[in-house]
Amino acid sequence: MRDRLVTAAERVVAETGGDALARGVYALIRENSVEVRIYLHPAGERWRDMSTAEVTRLWRAALGGEIAGLESLRFAADAGGPGRGPQVSVELSHRDLATLERATEALARELEAFASVRDVDDGFEAGKVQLDFRIADEARSLGLDAAAIAAQVRARFYGAEAIKQQRGRNEVTVKVRLPADERTSQSDVERMILITPDGGEVPLYQVARVVPGRADTAIVRRDGRRVVTASANVEPIGETGRILAALTEDILPRITVDVPGLSHSFEGRQATMRDAMNAFFRSAGISLLVIYVLLAIPFRSYVQPLIVMTAIPFGFVGAVLGHQIMGYSLSIISVMGIIALSGVVINGALVMIDYANTCRGEGQDPEEAIWNAGVRRFRPILLTTLTTFGGLAPMIFETSRQARFLIPMALSLGYGIVFATAIVLVLIPSLYMMIEDIRSLGRKAAAQVIPLRPTTDLPEVAADAGAPRRLDAAE
Structure with a gap:
């Protein structure tokens, strides 16, 4: 996968200016992921002043269609600075992992139906292949639990510390494990002999069942619930509003009805x-x-x-x-x-x-x-x-x-x-x-005076019946 990405990047650089466009191509493998970067010259110094988004578009086109066995692929023209990341990021949460995986797959299919959506990722990564042990009831009757079985399996395949020796200023650790020809297949694991607490011996397949599985690359929880983020890029970026409106009004409510107990929220740029x-x-x-x-x-x-x-x-x-x-x-x-x-x-x-x-x-x-x-x-x-x-x-x-x-x-x-x-x-x-x-x-309303009706039904009062008198100066 790294070679295909690097070859496509080098072809884009060669066809669009060569050294006048980019300083080189960088590739790095981290466990089960590959990161490839094209280092462009500063803006204004590039060939034809080509934008980072244009180079990214050409790189995606040069890589071709879908790649078999690839879990997810994302091209980013804004890997640094504020506002970076996918244009659409939807975080789904459910207590059942299998149900959550089905919901994210359904959401990814809905996003892929939009013509302007690119690099859809359902958020699930299969991880590396591993062997899971299912402890049988016979193990408990012999005094073996999951921790004891795991410790013996680790010691035989990874090694158990036997001694530490001082060699000059350095300390050397000596570990002991099974020979290489006895730890090459799943059958070697199942036929491995375990030691019981009372000193007895028992084959591993009698006390545990070995089931092929995959290790989780990352486990993310929010408020105690497992969450997975489905994401996608949008081109042109101006279509992001229409995609978010469709998710809010139609797609997410429909998925929530089909999957009871599912909750969702917009994260990333939307958050x-x-x-x-x-x-x-x-x-x-x-x-x-x-x-x-x-x-x-x-x-x-x-x-x-x-x-x-x-x-x-x-x-x-x-x-x-x-x-x-x-x-x-x-x-x-x-x-x-x-x-x-x-x-x-x-x-x-x-x-x-x-x-x-x-x-x-x-x-x-x-x-x-x-x-x-x-x-x-x-x-x-x-x-x-x-x-x-x-x-x-x-x-x-x-x-x-x-x-x-x-x-x-x-x-x-x-x-x-x-x-x-x-x-x-x-x-x-x-x-x-x-x-x-x-x-x-x-x-005007406050200045208006409302006239009062004269009262004619009241008895006359004599002028001298308690009325105040006016005194003249002569008196």
Whole structure:
């Protein structure tokens, strides 16, 4: 397998620039897995500036179709840095291992049905072949348990420590085990003679049954339950959302119904994004509260800060549109840019409302005040927006691969503030007049006086019957 991978990698390198593309091919065998890497030159120095994803695609095509006996195969163009790993990772959990294996196989078959899914791995690895011992009842009657039988089998095949000798500065351990011709087959194991606690001898096949099996390469548990992660890559990566939606709405619910007791969760990149979004909502809540307090103090109003903060949702919409226009997917870096955007996008609404309040203090009516604010503050708001976008433009339109890590944040800030400003110039005056109209209606309702009906059925009261008298100065 290593030779096939290395040959395919070397052929891709030779056909796409040779030494001008890559510095070499590296291969490493770890027990039952093989890792092969192509070390490319830094971005900008490669032949035709070929991307890592393009080299990976050519490598996969050069390897050909399925390989017999291969458990799983994965090509990765993002082996390092944040956001690495398969685009889809689903963790399944069940108390029965056989049931869990069937569920992961069913999920893998569903993923393979998508044309954009590559490198599907059901998460199960057969591991190395081993011999399992099933202890019979006769062993217990002879005083042998699993630990005693395992210790004798290990000593005969791996070796038992006989003596340690000092040779200069080194300590030499001498182990004793069966001759090589007596430990070459499964029958040698079954015919092995065991020593009972009372000194007797008994063949292994009389006290234990030898069953061929496989060793687990890894055992992963979560909350005491065995878990297996099925994963896959998606090309193009923009199709990941559609695959996840199909898993959430159709495939996983159907498998859960067919396999009672099965639980599932998205891990890997999805878990990272989920944690980032939870942190985003917490940070966004705190940020919005702080912004509201800082606006309410100078405005001396509970409503006007809300008018200013209406620009924030439109900034989010602009950030999403910017990613779609530039062909980028939302990422954790994009979320960080959106958080920063919430404090920048309110500047235009803030200066407009502040100028309107100043005009109101000079005696202007609300309509005239907000009209003057829109006219007098249009140029500063527009210039501030354009200069902000202009400052971010070099990063947004940068083509080097070193800048791709920060481009999503620049997209969120640049396109978010442009879109929000276009909406704010129309929306803020409208909201301002709506609030003033509501206040005017409230004042009119409070100013109305409801007349009382005169009371004619009460008896007249004499003027001098306890009524206070007015004293003249002469008296």
